[in-house]
Amino acid sequence: MYSAESEVGAWERGNGMDVTAQNARLPVPPLLAALSGLALLAIGFYATIVARELFVAAIAGAGGLALLRAAFSERPFSSALIGFDAAAFAIFAYLRHDSLSFWQEPGPWLDVPRFNTGGSTIALTIYAGGSVMALIGGFRGLRLIEAFSLIAVPFLFNLLLVVGADWHMAEIGALVTRRAALPFAAQVAIGRALALWLLGEAMLTLLSLVSVNRLPRSALAHALFALSGAVAAATPLVANAAQLVPGPFPAIMFSSVCAALAQGGLWAIVYLMTGVPLDWLAGRPPRFDAAWDHWRTGFVKGAIYGALFMGMILIAAFVLRAPGAEAILSRYALAVGAFGGALVFPLAKTVLGSADGTPPFIGRLRAAYRDPRAPARGVVAGIGVALAHAANLASHDSGVRFVAMFVVGALCYAAVDFGFDAWTVVRDGRRKLQSWRLYALGGTLGGVVAGALGWYFATRRSFRWSSPNSGPTPTPITASTAARSPISPLTRFSTSTA
Numbered sequence: 177m178y179s180a181e182s183e184v185g186a187w188e189r190g191n192g193m194d195v196t197a198q199n200a201r202l203p204v205p206p207l208l209a210a211l212s213g214l215a216l217l218a219i220g221f222y223a224t225i226v227a228r229e230l231f232v233a234a235i236a237g238a239g240g241l242a243l244l245r246a247a248f249s250e251r252p253f254s255s256a257l258i259g260f261d262a263a264a265f266a267i268f269a270y271l272r273h274d275s276l277s278f279w280q281e282p283g284p285w286l287d288v289p290r291f292n293t294g295g296s297t298i299a300l301t302i303y304a305g306g307s308v309m310a311l312i313g314g315f316r317g318l319r320l321i322e323a324f325s326l327i328a329v330p331f332l333f334n335l336l337l338v339v340g341a342d343w344h345m346a347e348i349g350a351l352v353t354r355r356a357a358l359p360f361a362a363q364v365a366i367g368r369a370l371a372l373w374l375l376g377e378a379m380l381t382l383l384s385l386v387s388v389n390r391l392p393r394s395a396l397a398h399a400l401f402a403l404s405g406a407v408a409a410a411t412p413l414v415a416n417a418a419q420l421v422p423g424p425f426p427a428i429m430f431s432s433v434c435a436a437l438a439q440g441g442l443w444a445i446v447y448l449m450t451g452v453p454l455d456w457l458a459g460r461p462p463r464f465d466a467a468w469d470h471w472r473t474g475f476v477k478g479a480i481y482g483a484l485f486m487g488m489i490l491i492a493a494f495v496l497r498a499p500g501a502e503a504i505l506s507r508y509a510l511a512v513g514a515f516g517g518a519l520v521f522p523l524a525k526t527v528l529g530s531a532d533g534t535p536p537f538i539g540r541l542r543a544a545y546r547d548p549r550a551p552a553r554g555v556v557a558g559i560g561v562a563l564a565h566a567a568n569l570a571s572h573d574s575g576v577r578f579v580a581m582f583v584v585g586a587l588c589y590a591a592v593d594f595g596f597d598a599w600t601v602v603r604d605g606r607r608k609l610q611s612w613r614l615y616a617l618g619g620t621l622g623g624v625v626a627g628a629l630g631w632y633f634a635t636r637r638s639f640r641w642s643s644p645n646s647g648p649t650p651t652p653i654t655a656s657t658a659a660r661s662p663i664s665p666l667t668r669f670s671t672s673t674a
Contacts, residue, residue: 187392199464209246209247210244211242212290213242214237216237216240216243216562217240217241217327218627219232219240221237223236223237223265225297226271230266230269230270232270233265235306237261237265242258242446245307247255247311249385250315250316253317255322256320260318260323262328263327264300268299268300270289271290272290272293273291275292276295278295280488281338281340281341282334283340288334288335288338294389296458299330302326302505303326305321306326309324316558319602321382321384321385322386323563324382325382325386328382332375335371335375339368339371339375342360342364344367346360348366349364349370350369352370361412361413364409365413366409368405368410369406369409369410369419372408373404373563376402376405377398380398380462384461384462386456390604394463395503397462398466399530404471407441407445408445411441414437414441418435424494428494432484432485432490435483435486436479436483436587437479439479439481440475442478443474443476444472447468447475448470448471450470451466451467451469452466456503456569460643468488481527484527487530489521492605506566509562510563513559514562515558516554517555519551519554521553521557523541525550526544532622546589549592549593549596552595553592557584567580569581574631577630580625581627581629581630581631582623583623585619585625585626586622587619588622589621590615590619593610594609594615596607
């Protein structure tokens with residue numbers, strides 16, 4: 177019967193197990209062995225990354241790691257580990273390909289397992305770094321499953337990049353459906369769901385073997401990863417469905433629901449795929465209850481963010497399209513900006529601040545509106561946006577846009593904080609102003625965030641203008657608008673299938 181206690185017990189036995197009998201130490205001083213090992217390791221890196229000499233890389237890399245283990249290891253390790261070391265250096269030398277771009281979607285399937293110079297360097301560093309960390313942290317060599325996992329990680333990352341390639345996902349979908357006459361978007365969704373499930377299962381299996389020395393047994397955990405992949409793969413279709421409802425008010429409601437479901441599915445799989453490895457790093461083996469909590473938390477937070485973020489954008493678009501709205505905004509831009517900023521800033525701050533580890537949304541929203549500094553920051557931000565609109569900031573280049581909004585963001589935080597602190601000093605007569613470093617830090621952080629948002633929205637355009645006098649028309653919500661928001665935790669899975 178499954179239990180958390182049995183998993184923890186297996187974790188302890190798995191991490192403390194002895195693989196084979198103690199290897200004989202080399203009859204050389206540890207310092208000489210260590211220095212020789214580092215020299216051979218450097219030769220192995222050069223032969224793998226620069227020269228692409230398979231045999232030299234394998235012999236030098238395996239020899240260097242063997243010398244380091246002989247110098248520092250105090251626990252037994254398998255003699256077969258030398259073969260894994262040689263294989264790691266040889267594989268990453270053989271699969272290095274100079275024509276590939278760094279972290280880009282691959283072309284043909286043959287490019288999926290290949291690495292460019294940067295990718296090969298990172299992959300080899302992961303393996304060698306893991307071997308060295310085992311010596312530093314535990315004075316031991318890697319277990320064979322640990323060595324295999326370190327070799328597999330870069331290939332899993334390459335597969336993750338393939339998930340963003342619609343044509344490859346459609347090929348998988350067509351293969352498993354035996355070339356059924358399905359729409360391209362459906363084939364992409366099926367292929368993407370299977371690819372994400374494979375990634376999740378590979379991660380779960382490797383972590384389970386490394387931590388408790390056995391395959392994962394929970395059927396619920398397997399089902400959760402399958403569900404997570406299917407939901408994430410369907411998010412572009414859900415986001416694009418927002419275009420089906422006409423009329424302003426129904427469209428706003430339905431589009432917000434679609435954005436909530438799309439963002440919820442994306443956040444959920446990110447929380448799951450990152451939460452389980454983080455639990456393992458903290459000494460907790462993979463368990464269904466913890467994995468479900470990660471997925472559920474990500475879905476809820478992503479849904480709240482998606483609904484509110486898209487709702488605010490579409491409501492703003494609806495207001496701007498009202499007759500006479502442009503004239504009123506142009507005449508009373510500063511007043512409307514100040515009032516709207518004070519009203520919206522606490523909500524926007526709470527929505528954009530939704531991330532892993534944050535307290536519940538409603539509590540943060542209530543605290544934001546109770547803080548008198550939040551509306552004050554909104555006034556400054558609203559006036560800054562009004563001035564930017566009056567100056568037609570969107571027509572300037574990206575550098576000017578960033579600098580202008582950086583100034584607005586810096587004033588939102590540094591100037592407002594300084595004003596409140598100065599008023600407290602005048603009123604109480606006893607307090608001193610805070611260190612200038614705090615104001616500088618707040619201004620810098622606020623400026624960077626505001627500058628990035630200003631550059632993003634001016635570049636991608638939340639609204640597109642159909643004519644100079646017709647007012648803004650909301651851009652139809654697609655996978656790009658609903659799932660590629662400024663702080664979306666995952667954009668690789670949101671390629672538009674429209």
